[in-house]
Amino acid sequence: MTVQNADVAHIFEHIADILAIENANPFRIRAYRNAARTIFSFTKPVAELVSEHGDLTELPGIGKDLASKIEEIVKTGELKFLKRLEKEIPRGLSELVEIPGIGPKKAKYLYKKLNIGSLDDLVSAARQGKVSKLKGFTVQGEKKLLQNIDTFKHSDQAKRTLWIEAHDLALSLIEHLQKIPEIEQIEVAGSYRRKKTTVGDLDLLVSCSSPLKVMEQFKSYDQVQEVRAMGDTKASVVLKSNFQVDLRVVDKESFGAALLYFTGSKAHNIHLRKIALEQGYKINEYGIFKGKIKLAGSEEARIYKQLGLGYIEPELREDLGEIEAARRGKLPKLVEQKFIRGDLHAHTDASDGQNSLEDMAAEAKRLGLEYLAITEHSKRVSIAHGLDAKLLEKHIRKIDQFNKAQNGMTLLKGIEVDILVDGKLDLPDSILELLDVRVCSVHYNLNLSMEKMTERIIRAMDNRYFNILAHPTGRLINKRAPYAFDLEKIMIAARDRGCFLEINCQPDRLDLEGEHCKLAKEIGVKLAISTDAHSTNQLHNMELGVAQARRGWLENSDIINTMSLNALLRYLKR
DNA sequence: GCCGTTTTCGGCCCGACTGTTTTCAGTCG
Ligand SMILES: Nc1nc2c(ncn2[C@H]2C[C@H](O)[C@@H](COP(=O)(O)OP(=O)(O)OP(=O)(O)O)O2)c(=O)[nH]1
Ligand SMILES: [Mg+2]
Ligand SMILES: [Mg+2]
Ligand SMILES: [Zn+2]
Numbered sequence: 001m002t003v004q005n006a007d008v009a010h011i012f013e014h015i016a017d018i019l020a021i022e023n024a025n026p027f028r029i030r031a032y033r034n035a036a037r038t039i040f041s042f043t044k045p046v047a048e049l050v051s052e053h054g055d056l057t058e059l060p061g062i063g064k065d066l067a068s069k070i071e072e073i074v075k076t077g078e079l080k081f082l083k084r085l086e087k088e089i090p091r092g093l094s095e096l097v098e099i100p101g102i103g104p105k106k107a108k109y110l111y112k113k114l115n116i117g118s119l120d121d122l123v124s125a126a127r128q129g130k131v132s133k134l135k136g137f138t139v140q141g142e143k144k145l146l147q148n149i150d151t152f153k154h155s156d157q158a159k160r161t162l163w164i165e166a167h168d169l170a171l172s173l174i175e176h177l178q179k180i181p182e183i184e185q186i187e188v189a190g191s192y193r194r195k196k197t198t199v200g201d202l203d204l205l206v207s208c209s210s211p212l213k214v215m216e217q218f219k220s221y222d223q224v225q226e227v228r229a230m231g232d233t234k235a236s237v238v239l240k241s242n243f244q245v246d247l248r249v250v251d252k253e254s255f256g257a258a259l260l261y262f263t264g265s266k267a268h269n270i271h272l273r274k275i276a277l278e279q280g281y282k283i284n285e286y287g288i289f290k291g292k293i294k295l296a297g298s299e300e301a302r303i304y305k306q307l308g309l310g311y312i313e314p315e316l317r318e319d320l321g322e323i324e325a326a327r328r329g330k331l332p333k334l335v336e337q338k339f340i341r342g343d344l345h346a347h348t349d350a351s352d353g354q355n356s357l358e359d360m361a362a363e364a365k366r367l368g369l370e371y372l373a374i375t376e377h378s379k380r381v382s383i384a385h386g387l388d389a390k391l392l393e394k395h396i397r398k399i400d401q402f403n404k405a406q407n408g409m410t411l412l413k414g415i416e417v418d419i420l421v422d423g424k425l426d427l428p429d430s431i432l433e434l435l436d437v438r439v440c441s442v443h444y445n446l447n448l449s450m451e452k453m454t455e456r457i458i459r460a461m462d463n464r465y466f467n468i469l470a471h472p473t474g475r476l477i478n479k480r481a482p483y484a485f486d487l488e489k490i491m492i493a494a495r496d497r498g499c500f501l502e503i504n505c506q507p508d509r510l511d512l513e514g515e516h517c518k519l520a521k522e523i524g525v526k527l528a529i530s531t532d533a534h535s536t537n538q539l540h541n542m543e544l545g546v547a548q549a550r551r552g553w554l555e556n557s558d559i560i561n562t563m564s565l566n567a568l569l570r571y572l573k574r
Numbered sequence: 575g576c577c578g579t580t581t582t583c584g585g586c587c588c589g590a591c592t593g594t595t596t597t598c599a600g601t602c603g
Contacts, residue, residue, distance in 0.1 A: 027586050031575035063576050101592095103601050136593080136600085190603090203603080231591050234603080246603065248590090261588090262603080273587040278580095284588055285603095 002047045003074045005039050011079055012036035012066075017094040018085045020104035021111075034061040037267060039070070041320060043519040044488065050074040092118025098157065099148050100228065106136070123149055155242050159478045160198035164507035164544065167192075170202055173221065173245065180217050183208045184252050189262035193314045195547035197477060197510045201244040205262050211249040218247050254286040256299040261285035267319035268312075275307055275323070315514070315550040334550045335529075337543050339562045342371035345416065345439050345470060345502065345530030346539065350395055351376035352384035354535040357402065357411070363536035365409040371565045374399060375414035375439045378426040387415070389431045396434055410565055412436040416470060421445040423459025425466070432465035437572055439502070439530070441470035446483045453485040458493045464574050468528050469494060471504040471511040479508070487516065488523065495525040498574045500560055505531045505545035506538070517552020528560050 016032035038061050039046055049056060051074075056067035073079050089111075095118060096107040110116040113134055114125050123146065125131050132142040170188045177186060183206055187193070190203030208214050215235050219227060228236040228244070235247045250258040261269060262285070276283045281290055287297025288306050296302035301311045309326040313334055316322040325331045347353030348360055355363075357374060364372040376395065377386035387395060392415065399411045414437045418426035425432065425440065432438055440460055448456065460466055472490065473482035494501055501520060504511045512520065512527070520527055529545040531538055549559060556562045563571060 025575080028575050030586075034576085061576065065575060101601070105600060136595095138593080141593090201603095229591050229602085234590055236591090236603085248603085264603090266587095266603085270587050277587080282588085286589095 002045070003077060005042055005046055008046055008070055008073050009036040009040035011073060011082060012039070012069075014094060015082055015085060017097060017104070018082075018089050021089055021093060021097070021108045022085075023104070023108065031061065031066070034267075035066050038062065041318065041515060043515060043522065046070055047074045090117035092121070095119050096122060099145070099152055101141075101145070101148065109134070109136070119149060119153070151242055160200050161243060162198055162477060162507050163192065163196065163510075166199045166202055169239075169243070169245075170204075173202065173204060176221050177204070177206065177214065177217055180208065180210075180213050182210045182213060185255050187259055189259055190246075190264060193263045194265065194317055195315050195514075195551060197513050197548070201246060203262050204245065204247045205255070205258055206247065206249045207252040207255040207258075208249055209251065214249050215247070248285070250285065252298060254297045256301075257283070257287045257297040257303060258285045260300045260303055263314050263317060265318050268317040268323070271319045271323050272307065275309075279307065281306065313550065315547060316553065318551075320518075332553045332555050335546060335554050335556050335559050335562065337546045338368075339556050340369070340529065340542055340546065340559070341564060342369050342373070342412075342561045342568070343531050343533070343539065343542065344373040344412070344414070344437055344468060344528045344561055345375050345504070346372055346533045347376055347384075347416075348374055350374075350391075351381075351386055352534060357398065359536055360533070360539070361402065361407060361409050361411055363539050365407065367539060367542075369409065371410045371412055371568075373412035373414035373437045373439070375416040375437070378415060378417040380418040380420065380426045381443055386418070386426075389427055392427065392431055393434075414439060416441055418443055419457060419460040421448070421456065423456045423462075425460060425463055429463070429465060432463075435465075436569060437467050438465050439468045439470045440466050442474060442483070446474060448484070450484040450486060453483055454489050457485065457490055461493055461497050461499050466497070466499055467572050468500045468502050468530075470502045470530070470532070471506075471509050472501050473511050473516070475509070475511055477508045477510065482511075488519065491520055491523045491525045495523060500526050500528050503527055503529045503545040503548050505529065505541040505543075507541065507544060510544060510548055512548065512552075514548045514551025517549055517554050517558075521552065521554060521558055526558055526560050527554070530561070 012032045013036045016029045019029045038059050050071050056062050056070055057064060069079060069081065093107055093111055096102050097104055110122065114130055116122045116125055126142050126146050131137050132139040174186055177183060185207040187205045188202060189205050191199045192202060206214050211233060215230060218235055223239040224237045225240045226238045228238060233249050238244050248258060248262055273283045276288060281288050287294040288303045295306050304311050310329060310331050312322050312326050343364060346360055348355060348357045361372060377384040379386045379388040396413050399413045402411050413435045415435055416439045419440050419442045420426055475482040501512060529542065529549055531541045533539045560568060560571060
């Protein structure tokens with residue numbers, strides 16, 4: 001198995017943790033964290049770059065030293081430098097800093113004083129009351145520590161919360177807070193606002209003339225389990241679900257600056273603040289300042305403007321080139337929900353959907369769409385009552401019948417046809433030919449080698465009736481990793497054959513997601529944003545996919561379902 | 575450890591909350 005970017009990133013993060021415990025230069029530590037972030041979000045495998053003798057130092061934050069370390073990791077699968085560090089600091093010690101309230105200094109202190117080298121060591125020391133006797137700890141703190149360790153052990157740290165679940169919670173929290181009439185503005189910031197597929201917590205920002213009231217109301221939310229911190233302007237609670245919510249309250253003159261700060265990302269903030277310094281300004285969550293004079297603060301856009309930058313949409317704020325683009329006036333004009341004219345992947349009760357064809361069409365029309373493709377499963381997916389050729393013919397007639405009635409909404413004759421293990425499609429060309437659009441997907445035999453899976457999909461694309469590759473990576477967030485295949489090769493093959501890839505809008509798929517979209521744009525393959533709705537409600541998920549497209553810098557022209565129906569049908573012909 | 579149309583050395587974002595720190599370090603956002 002070749003070394004993945006995520007593996008390299010994890011090694012650098014681990015090094016940063018150890019160096020922090022060793023009290024190394026904080027900027028050296030940051031350099032490792034920055035490099036980890038850069039590599040993690042780099043769209044191409046660094047292993048590939050190494051084998052092609054590419055120049056790793058062209059990546060931001062990667063210099064000579066880190067480049068050679070990456071090369072060593074890719075070539076040997078390990079890093080001598082890390083081995084050396086691990087001899088000095090036990091591996092378990094970096095677990096400690098995962099516990100809220102324990103940072104590198106306390107971890108080192110516990111190690112020095114009590115020889116605590118792992119979470120288990122810490123638990124037994126705390127149970128014996130040894131921790132509370134140390135300087136900087138209390139009996140109460142010791143109790144809380146044991147609780148925090150317990151919840152940590154019982155939660156899956158790898159699991160972040162789906163954006164859509166955070167969304168429901170956010171609505172409920174907002175409703176609760178808005179009972180305070182003095183509240184002027186309220187916004188959910190953080191990764192939620194940047195529309196990441198998953199979030200680590202919720203970050204709420206409020207402007208209000210009486211902050212104390214807001215803090216009290218926040219604390220009284222009935223799901224609050226624990227108050228982590230509670231000050232004059234800032235509070236942090238953990239809910240019964242072990243989900244953290246942060247609240248920041250500012251006055252309205254600072255709302256824009258605070259929104260900018262709280263939306264992040266952290267890397268975006270640091271980069272903006274660095275530019276501000278270079279221009280003789282200072283940015284904090286209260287505004288942008290020249291000396292003591294506040295130049296702006298109530299609106300985000302005015303802060304960007306003061307720096308000579310165009311407004312940067314939240315979805316782009318990852319410090320992945322958006323600030324440079326803004327400076328050069330080269331920001332993309334991102335695709336928007338209102339430009340989406342149709343949906344190319346939906347199911348009805350003819351296979352495993354919940355609603356009738358008529359209901360789905362009516363809802364799509366209500367949502368302002370011009371066309372909706374009905375794409376039932378094919379026969380291989382028997383648990384979903386996939387259609388065989390005969391049933392599909394019946395289905396085709398039904399759609400023709402529907403369209404005759406001129407409903408102000410055109411249904412497209414489609415199919416979600418399975419890509420079989422040998423790369424053949426699950427239905428004969430003679431029937432595929434009769435359709436307007438064919439969505440093709442892999443549902444079975446997921447454990448092929450990378451080469452076999454890539455070959456399988458490309459062979460399927462060789463079929464001239466192949467239009468759109470559905471949920472291309474096959475991952476299910478928090479449940480199933482993407483199957484092994486070469487996404488870049490697939491994108492190139494699709495582009496060269498006039499095929500397209502999907503941004504599947506199901507909340508636990510979001511497949512492709514933002515970073516993949518960026519790669520698609522670089523390669524030049526166009527995408528379809530499709531809900532894969534199995535009910536009328538799920539037709540509303542379009543905006544989740546649009547958000548991912550936006551995170552990937554995509555514009556209207558990168559998305560085929562921004563086209564009019566006639567243009568699209570011509571475009572699909574191969 | 576990285577980086578550079580003000581620099582190849584000397585900077586590297588900025589502030590809130592907590593605890594016992596009597597003047598600030600640690601942790602976190
Ligand atoms: N300037 C500055 N801002 C920060 C720093 N850490 C966090 N922030 C800002 C930017 C973050 O997006 C925002 C919220 O912090 P979070 O820890 O909740 O991160 P975020 O929501 O981006 O990701 P998440 O999904 O919650 O892990 O606070 C920092 O060290 N400096
Ligand atoms: Mg957050
Ligand atoms: Mg947060
Ligand atoms: Zn489907």
